Amino acid sequence: KNQVEQSPQSLIILEGKNCTLQCNYTVSPFSNLRWYKQDTGRGPVSLTIMTFSENTKSNGRYTATLDADTKQSSLHITASQLSDSASYICVVSATGGSYIPTFGRGTSLIVHP
Amino acid sequence: EPEVTQTPSHQVTQMGQEVILRCVPISNHLYFYWYRQILGQKVEFLVSFYNNEISEKSEIFDDQFSVERPDGSNFTLKIRSTKLEDSAMYFCASTREGMNSPLHFGNGTRLTVT
Numbered sequence: 001k002n003q004v005e006q007s008p009q010s011l012i013i014l015e016g017k018n019c020t021l022q023c024n025y026t027v028s029p030f031s032n033l034r035w036y037k038q039d040t041g042r043g044p045v046s047l048t049i050m051t052f053s054e055n056t057k058s059n060g061r062y063t064a065t066l067d068a069d070t071k072q073s074s075l076h077i078t079a080s081q082l083s084d085s086a087s088y089i090c091v092v093s094a095t096g097g098s099y100i101p102t103f104g105r106g107t108s109l110i111v112h113p
Numbered sequence: 114e115p116e117v118t119q120t121p122s123h124q125v126t127q128m129g130q131e132v133i134l135r136c137v138p139i140s141n142h143l144y145f146y147w148y149r150q151i152l153g154q155k156v157e158f159l160v161s162f163y164n165n166e167i168s169e170k171s172e173i174f175d176d177q178f179s180v181e182r183p184d185g186s187n188f189t190l191k192i193r194s195t196k197l198e199d200s201a202m203y204f205c206a207s208t209r210e211g212m213n214s215p216l217h218f219g220n221g222t223r224l225t226v227t
Binding site: 034036041042043044045046049089091100101103104105106 | 117154155156157158161169171204206215216217218219220221
């Protein structure tokens with residue numbers, strides 16, 4: 001069964017600090033992995049996409065990594081800002097068969113001033 | 114930047130009543146989806162729609178649910194006889210190229226069934 005597990009479930013950091021969120025998946029055969037940011041009461045917004053051949057991809061202060069061998073991804077946030085407070089969701093898609101992606105439960109990040 | 118819009122933002126209904134949730138996807142997108150998120154839980158897939166028909170649906174999407182694209186712009190989700198457990202945020206999403214492109218989500222309709 002395709003599963004996506006994220007850790008930690010929640011995280012509190014001070015403004016300006018860095019943090020790293022983890023995603024482990026069992027989705028197979030792997031197609032791509034996306035990180036979404038979901039502000040409270042809003043729909044998720046795509047941050048990055050990682051395909052099988054990509055190890056690292058950056059989008060501003062967000063850097064995603066992918067290890068397809070161990071089926072792990074991380075999202076690193078540099079110099080956090082108050083506006084980074086949100087839920088970060090890892091979403092993994094498979095090739096063939098169902099094209100419906102598998103969502104993780106998300107990591108709730110709170111950035112304190 | 115084009116957006117997916119959903120109405121209403123909040124819907125309160127009594128158990129057993131029918132509700133219709135409305136969505137206007139991004140105009141040049143071809144694939145449409147409904148997801149739901151029960152408070153505190155993860156986003157769950159309900160149904161995908163392409164070329165005027167359902168392409169995939171989850172176990173959640175039972176006979177009480179239906180979708181329509183009545184006029185080429187709106188995309189609706191109908192729940193025929195709501196249950197308490199249908200209370201959730203319902204998100205509409207669209208993509209241009211299926212799962213090779215990112216899901217563009219609306220801001221959701223919060224459905225409260227009393």
